Amino acid sequence: MIDIHNHLLINTDDGPTSKTEARDLLRQAEGQGITDVMITPHHHAGFHYTPKGKVFSKIETLHGIIEAEGLSVNVHHGQEIRINEHIMEELRDGLSTTLNDTDYILIELPFDALPPYYEAVLDELIDNGYTPIIAHPERCRPIAKDPAILHTLVQKGVITQVTAGSITGDFGPELQKTGLKMIEDNLIHVVASDAHHAENRPFRMPAALDVVRSEFGEVQAEAMQENAWKIFNDEKITSMVAAKEGH
Template structure:
């Protein structure tokens, strides 16, 4: 049993598949990689995309029909990747926002370039309302990879996080691979998910990611990550270990300071 809790497989709702053919290729790729269950998590409350629960459920029904017609052996469940915003909890209560497979777990996306000032308070309030925030791909959030203590603080206070399979495999660069593996090793990431968008450039690479984790960190980490995805799907408590501090692997934008030339050797 291999479960993917974050991907974009619904047709025509975000930057995932635009056609039936694209979606079928993506789903068949998931099956070929050993995935049995996926939680469809279209973007919600971003600048470009809004996909409330009703839209997700309609599009999920469409996908279920295609799966049946094509004879694809996979189960697809409802969810959203919700960009963090102030009314998030209210909309969870009204049903506009979805948890992952109607569990207590909520997939929360941060902006890539900044963390809203209310982030810590909102994640705390989410927990106080009976939910568990699952932070999507923290390894791609610049404030966190510059200062991993920000993630450590959020995890220490009860949030959990999920790194992306293609970051773990190194497909998105050595820097992201190092950061992802360190987050897993230091108990700052608790699930690996594909964040798949299309079969060619943003694929399901979950099996490949687990292979890398086994090779680099050991089988124990792989089994724990797989088990956590299963527990999320079933709305059970995850296997969590105390988070440990980690160093930053952020290098982009760092430049050597040029020494000023001395004028006539005097200054």
């Protein structure tokens, strides 16, 4: 199982604050059958500024923990980039990075209001050969209110990622309802953990996939896992599963 969105770097953003907390997260990932984790610290989000070089230096500590603990999980670099007008520039300058040097780039939209330039930035990324992945669109209120916004982006070729905790109901019934409706409407490609802490914000990947399996069938759950593999292996995502079984 592949996780494409989480916050495991120590003392970097709002993730773990110690080696012990990071170790617990890595153990949890392994215990849930996750083999590869794309580390995605916040970049350009509030006070969180985590350029590519910092990601590479901080990830070495995680490699050390994995080796010392004899864990079978692997970690890879990435960022969760809050949408801004300088993403292409920072990619060229080596300040921003894609997920493990693939063509996929994880983009976060603001929760309360979409900036007027958001669609132009996504278009620019696509035009330059990148595939934007919108992180947790179920948490973006303008999109939750008007799913046609997300439909337009998906039609352009944008990929979407729902958070495991939203699907399991950990973040409340409204986010769960919104996330499940987005899956039913064929607007979600992949589920990811957005893990921050082993107890407060855990991985929850198998539990979320169980909900997807229960609500939409095995084919949908397998498609989401396959899409995560495709992202990890820099392969094009070409299909989605549209409706509940029996509909």
